[in-house]
Amino acid sequence: MKKIFSMATVAVLSLSLIAGCGTGGNTSGGASTGGEIKVGALFEQTGGAAQYGKAGLNGAQLAIEQQNAKGGVLGKQIKLDVADNKSDPGESTSQAQRLITTDKVVAMLGPMTTKTLKAIIPLVDQNKIPLVTPSGTDAALTVTGGKLNPFIFRACFIDDFQGNVGAQFAADTLKAKKAAIVIDTNGDYSKGLAKAFEDVFTKAGGQIVGKENYVAGDKDFKAILGRIKAQNPDVVYLPGYYTEVGALIKQAREVGITAPMLGGDGWNGDETTKIAEAKNMTNVYYSDHVAMDDPSLVEFSKQYQTKYNEAPTGFAALGYDAATMLIKGIEAAGSTDPDKVKAAMEGIKDLKGVSGNITVDPANHNPSKSAVILQYKDGKWAFANRVNPK
Template structure:
C-alpha cells in the first residue's frame, strides 16, 4: 500500500546486499537448521504509522505457527520459528531488516510486510537471495507483477487494490444507488491512488459521474476546505480510499460540516481504528471493503482462539496474517523441503487452502489469490457484514 521505491532506497539496498545469493550456512539439505528448527522471517510494521496493521498481522501469523508446532510441526516434526523484525513502517528500515533476516538469521522464507511501500523496498532483496515471501495485505497489483513481469518470489494472501476499488464502486452503484460520487485521495499513496482509479473506472462504466476529486497528503489534519468544495457538488456518496489516521478525521470533519451522505473506503480504514479517531457518533452511514467479516459464523473458532491468546478481538489483518502463515506452512509441507525453489513452486500450485479469510487458490501467472471481498458497515455500535462481492 503506499509510495514508490526510490533511488535512495536503491542506494541503501546496494550497501546491504554484500553477501552472495542463497541462504546457505547452518542448514541441512532440506533447508532446516541443524537444530531441527525451520527459521521463517516475520518482517512486520511493529512500530510507526502502520503499526496497527503490522501488529495484527504478526499476531495472526504467530497463532498459526503456534498451532502448527503444537500439532507436530512440519517435515517430520521440525518446529517453525518465526524470527521477528520491525521495519518501523519505513522502506529503508524494511530493506535493512530483510537483508539481516536473510544473511544473518538465515531464514528460509518470509512473512510480511503489510503495506505496499515497505514491501516494494524489499522485492530486490528477496529476489536476489531467492527467498519466497507471502505478504498478508500488500494489495498493490504491481507488487507481484511489475510492468508485465512476474516477481517470482512474491506472493500474497489478499486480493488487490483494483478489486477493492471495483467492490466499492459496485456497492455504491448497485446497493446505495448512487449516481454522483466524490473521491478524496492521498496523493502520496499508491494504495489510495490504485483504489481511487479502480473506483472511478468502475463507477463511470456503471453510468455514474465523478463530480469532485480532492487531494491530501498523509499527515494532514484539516480537511474542511476540501470537504467544503465536495459539499458544494452535492454528491450521493464520498469514496475515501486512505488509511485510518486521516480517514477518521475526514469522516469526523465531514459530519461536523453536516455532510450526511454515505462514505466508504477500503481495508485501510481498519474499522475500529477509524471509529476511535472519528468518534462513534459520527459513524452513521459509513462502509468499507475488507477481507473478512468478523461476525461471519465460520470465523467463530478463529476469533475465540485469537481472543484467548491476545486478549483482544481479531481484525481482518489478523486473519490475513494467519492465512499468510498457513500458505507458507502448506507450501513447505507440499514441497517436502524448505528448498526455496520447491517452496516457490508449491506456492504457485496452491489450490483450495481453507483459510479463515476464505478458500485460497493462487493464480500462478500473477501470484494473487482468487477470493471474495466483504463490505462492512457501522451499526449498533460495531462493524457488521453488509454485503459480499465475488471475483468475476
C-alpha cells in the first residue's frame, strides 16, 4: 500500500508539473518571469507590405529600447520576439501560433495591414493576448459583426474616418464637384476607404462620375484610366497601397489626367514617389496619421535617424505609439495578466504619442485623434491640412 501510495503521489506531482508547463502563461504572466517580459512583434518584414512593416517594427523597437533604458516596466526588461508574417495571412497565422504557443509571449505588437491581422484575430482572442496594431485601419478588426474583439487595440484611426477626411478635403479645400474612384477589389482597406469617401462626398453635394476596379498585382492601368479621363473628374481618389498607387499616378499623368490625385495612408513612404516618379507628383495628396515636418516631432525624428540612419515615416511613428500604448497598459495594470492589461488599455486617456495624444474608446478600442493631409511639394511630403474627429 505504501508503494502504491508513493507511486500515486509521484503521478499526481508529475501531472501537476505537466499541466503547469502546458499552460500558456498568459493568465498569470508566466512568460514575464525571469527578469523579462516577452512581447511578440509580428510585422511584415518581407512581401508586398514590407515598407510598412519595417518602419512599424523600427518604431516599436525604438520605444521598447528607450523604456528598457529607463528600467523597463514592472521592474523587468521588455524583450521583443520578432517574427516575419511575409505580408501573407497564412504566414501571419503560422507565426502568431508559434509566438503564442511555443514562445509564450504575453502580448503582441503588429501586424500592420488589415489582411495579416484579420487572419489571427480568433487566435489572439482565444488565447487572451493583448495586441496593438500600429496601422490596421479596417473598423472590423476591433469590432466584428457588432461584437468587440476584446484583446485587439489599434494606434491608428479607422478607414471610415480616413475616407471621411479625404472626402472633406476634396470638397472643402480642393473644391471638387466630380470625383472618380479606383478600387482594389480584393482589398478590404481599399474598399473601406472608397465607401466612406463616396458616402461623405455625395452627401456634401459631390458626384461620383466613375468607379474603376483593379486587383493587387496589376501593372497596366491605361484602359481604366482612359475611361476616367473621359469623365473629366475634378479629383481622382486612389485608396490603395504604394505598389499599385505609384503606377496609377504615373500612368494617369501619361494618359493626360491632370486632376489632383488623393489617397490614404497606404501611400506612406518613399516607394510611392519612386514608382510614380517625382515629375508626376504635382497636385498629389494623401491622408496620414502624422506629418513628419511637424515641429513637435523633431526629437523623435532625431532619435530615429540616429538609430536607423534614415528618416522616419508615419508608420514608424505609429509603431512607436503602439508600443507606448502597450507599455502604458502593462504599467497601469501592474501585471501582465491579460484581463488587467486589457482593462488598463481601455482606460488610456490623453496618452502623449508621437502621432498625437491618444484616448482609447473602450467600446471599440479605437483611439480618438486627428488626421493630417500631406502634399508632395518641393521633392518631399509636407503638411497641407489637419482634420479633427467630429
